[in-house]
Amino acid sequence: MPRHAHALPLRAAILSRLVCIGILRVQNPSNLRQREARVRAMQDSHHTPSPAAARAPLRVVIADDNADLSVAMSHVIDAEPDMRCVGRVDAASRVVEFTRETDADVLLLDLRLRDGTGMDVIETLTAELPALRVIVFSGYPHPELAQEARRRGAAGFVTKSGDLDELLDEIRHVAASGRA
Numbered sequence: 001m002p003r004h005a006h007a008l009p010l011r012a013a014i015l016s017r018l019v020c021i022g023i024l025r026v027q028n029p030s031n032l033r034q035r036e037a038r039v040r041a042m043q044d045s046h047h048t049p050s051p052a053a054a055r056a057p058l059r060v061v062i063a064d065d066n067a068d069l070s071v072a073m074s075h076v077i078d079a080e081p082d083m084r085c086v087g088r089v090d091a092a093s094r095v096v097e098f099t100r101e102t103d104a105d106v107l108l109l110d111l112r113l114r115d116g117t118g119m120d121v122i123e124t125l126t127a128e129l130p131a132l133r134v135i136v137f138s139g140y141p142h143p144e145l146a147q148e149a150r151r152r153g154a155a156g157f158v159t160k161s162g163d164l165d166e167l168l169d170e171i172r173h174v175a176a177s178g179r180a
Contacts, residue, residue: 057084058175061099063118064110064137065090069160073108080168092116096124099132105175108137108167109154111145119149126153133174137167 060077062085064070074085086102089095092113099107107125109118118136125134135156136149146157155174158167 055082057082058106058171059084059086059102059104060106060108060171061086061102061104062088062108062137063090063092063095063099063113064088064108065112065114066110076164076168077171083168083171090114092118092121095121096128099125100129104132106133106135106171108135108171111136111138111140119145119152122149122152122154133177135167135170135174 060083062070062073062077064073067090070088070090074088077083077085086104087098089098090113093115095107095109095113095118109122109125111118118138122134122136125132133155134149134153135158136146136154137158137160138145139160141159141161149157155177156170158170
């Protein structure tokens with residue numbers, strides 16, 4: 001059985017739940033079906049993987065104070081053939097140390113954490129972990145927050161009300177900008 005064969009129904013359930021509770025909006029539901037078909041084809045195929053697919057999966061850490069969202073997003077990320085969630089953290093005071101310990105490629109960083117703000121740790125993260133790409137994943141869709149996050153060193157900014165495909169594409173995009 002392919003490694004993530006069980007992930008397809010789980011991912012669909014997670015996505016459905018996130019959409020139902022209003023955390024995610026799916027612009028085009030056929031995109032989800034197309035993505036699932038691509039995942040299934042990759043799992044079932046016996047062709048030579050592309051150079052990108054042959055790479056180690058992207059290592060993603062989620063820093064968010066909403067435990068339900070964090071767990072759900074970790075399942076969504078793990079269902080992607082080229083990504084793995086390597087951990088979750090909910091406190092600003094632990095983000096830098098935890099991300100260093102997991103050797104993450106990408107950090108999804110909420111602006112509101114249990115004991116502080118994500119914005120406050122961006123500069124420390126990018127100074128101490130220069131290979132890390134930070135994506136602010138926020139429920140606040142204000143352009144000035146995106147500008148401030150980028151000024152502090154974030155590689156991307158995606159709103160929680162945005163489309164799931166946008167988030168997954170942004171993870172790939174910012175990771176590619178940091179990989180050789």
